[in-house]
Amino acid sequence: MIDYFLTEEEQMIKELARKIAEEKIIPKREYYDETQEFPWDIVKVMAESDLFRIFIPEEYEGLGGGVMALTLAVEELSRGCAGIALAFAGTALGTFPIILFGNEEQKKKYLPRVASGEVVAFALTEADAGSDAGNIKTRAIKDGDHYVLNGTKQFITNGGEAGIYVVIALTNPEKGARGASAFIVEKGTPGFSFGKKENKLGIRASATRELIFQDCRVPAENLLGKEGMGFIIAMKTFDYSRPGVAAQALGIAQAAIEEAARYAKQRVQFGVPIANFQAIQHMLADMAMKLEAARALTYQVARNIDKGNTKIAKESAMVKCLASDVAMEAALNAVQIFGGYGYMKEYPVEKLLRDAKITQIYEGTNQIMRNIIASQLLKEVR
Template sequence: MSNDAYTLTEDQRELVQAVRAVARDKIAPFAAEVDRDARFPQEALEALVAADLHAAHVPEEYDGVGAGALEVCLVIEEVARACGSSSLIPAVNKLGSMPVVLAGSDDIKARYLPRLAAGEGFSYGLSEREAGSDTASMRTRARPDGDGWVLDGQKSWITNAGVSEFYTVMAVTDPDAGSRGISAFVVEKGDEGLTFGAKERKLGIKGSPTREMVFDGCRIPGDRMVGAPGQGLKIALRTLDHTRITIGAQAVGLAQGALDHATAYVKERRQFGRAVAEFQGVQFMLADMAMKLEAARQLVYVAAAKSQRDDPDLTFFGAAAKCFASDVAMEVTTDAVQLLGGAGYVSDHPVERMMRDAKITQIYEGTNQIQRMVMGRQVLRG
């Protein structure tokens, strides 16, 4: 791998500064309240939509910004540095719509991508109660009915469910074909027969609603299928190759936010007549935190560059970026709590929230155990 796999351009550096300003002024002031009240970060959504940062990946031909994978990661990283829940707005908009971008017909792209660019959210429906990591065992069915389809079943752990207007949903269309019998559809929030369960009560990212989708005779038009029949799982896995990197970016942002706060705190906090930052043990902790964080950031950026080029080794690098960065985020945020001592354990400081938010990055879009399986298979394939 050459050392010029990515280089931040002047435009990208300006983007970072612009997002940082939006996050500082319009998102961070509400982060603690959003977490405490477990409410959707509406202020963040409005600020991100106003700045065209909520779904920057949408191509220009569909009224979007046309940002590349690395730019999207930069946006998510900077938002997560201020508020993990808010960073799921651009992350999930990309996850939910990526099947349409990758495999949708010109007609379905023209119908949904401009609306996403205008501010209507897009979520992703793959997991079920009994089909989490084992996605091929899903039970949600889509049967043909006249010129449309009827969906029955449920989807679990749907991020921003009830807030997003659109959902890419995977359902079984040929029960006898195994993993080749799954197809992808766009479902709209207002479709008859679709309801949402109660909001899950979670450890972290409390501002992002996570709910079940329940399909009870949910009829959708026949032109809502994304890609060809039976290609749904293939599309879903290809989507994840591209979007796992955004979870790596979220993890990097959470870790950076925690490191920023911990560093400022130990410079101010005094014990035994001097600043806590002057103790070698504390400096060693900061050094390890910063070193691992920077390694995670570099891996995420390289993976994002590979996503932009659709390199053949993207599957390995997408899994590696997500897995490594999320493990680092959990470690760095936990160490940040430790550096603040008792103060780190109370909600007066944001590091305990960042630690709780970081945990999910090791779980969603494929647990880190699944990422290691993915990487191991890629290594064995050479």
């Protein structure tokens, strides 16, 4: 095993997250995958174990652990179930805008609630604004000391379950993306309701839902940063949250390798365990190499962010893209090594394959990730 020189605290976080995965998540993942219920009992365990505190600054009842701590936790939880882990990782995504751009009152009001386990959601995507996030249509019109929100957000992780939502809406449509602003909206605000809950291929324990705003009056003090900063807030948030998606992918890939290797040692064909065959060994070797490379890069970028490096758009895109591609390949190979059994729901690898796919799509498709990487690279090289 490579020593990543984790601090004592990081080691504790990793151990605790693994314990939660082993004892609470793995025994119930099949149930949640089947039913698509939201795993509230496991979210409660995570909250009671202080997991929601790790990425919250200490002055707001957190443990001040940062992106590295978050990465370690998400990786271990996702090794158990990427869908269940997303209740946690999605909360971090929704909380970063408040940590990064919230004023003192907003931080004081919301961060301790997250620290004690309130689920949060981040809402940018709309029906016609996926990769083209600048094309959002949700409006926010100032009316006295309120903003009035109208529009529909789509595919929102933790939608319906979260108590706190960070919503990107246009305050000045003429300016396009530069006319977007970010708002904190609480569940239960009049005019804020939930639409269709999606029925998904993977991460089925995670709730993905529409948010509907109909003349929803949000207090003006819930504006994050200033008017027009919405898109910057969203992009900066992704810089911080993408290592979390990478971590989710690392967890899936780790599980795929462990399952495949264990199975290869047990499964006998032609009179010997299939692990004796070089064809299988080379697949496992490739999976292991790529996973470790992705992990090393992810940890290094996470540490860079925690050290205060702010020029991280390219690097965050790299880890998200690399780790998710590695997870997809590892899950595919795991199913292949399991052969016919791998295709069956009685074995855990078909779920890994279904879960892995989303990591190549959400928080920016891997095509958009490559655009970000290349455009930054071309700027850097003269």
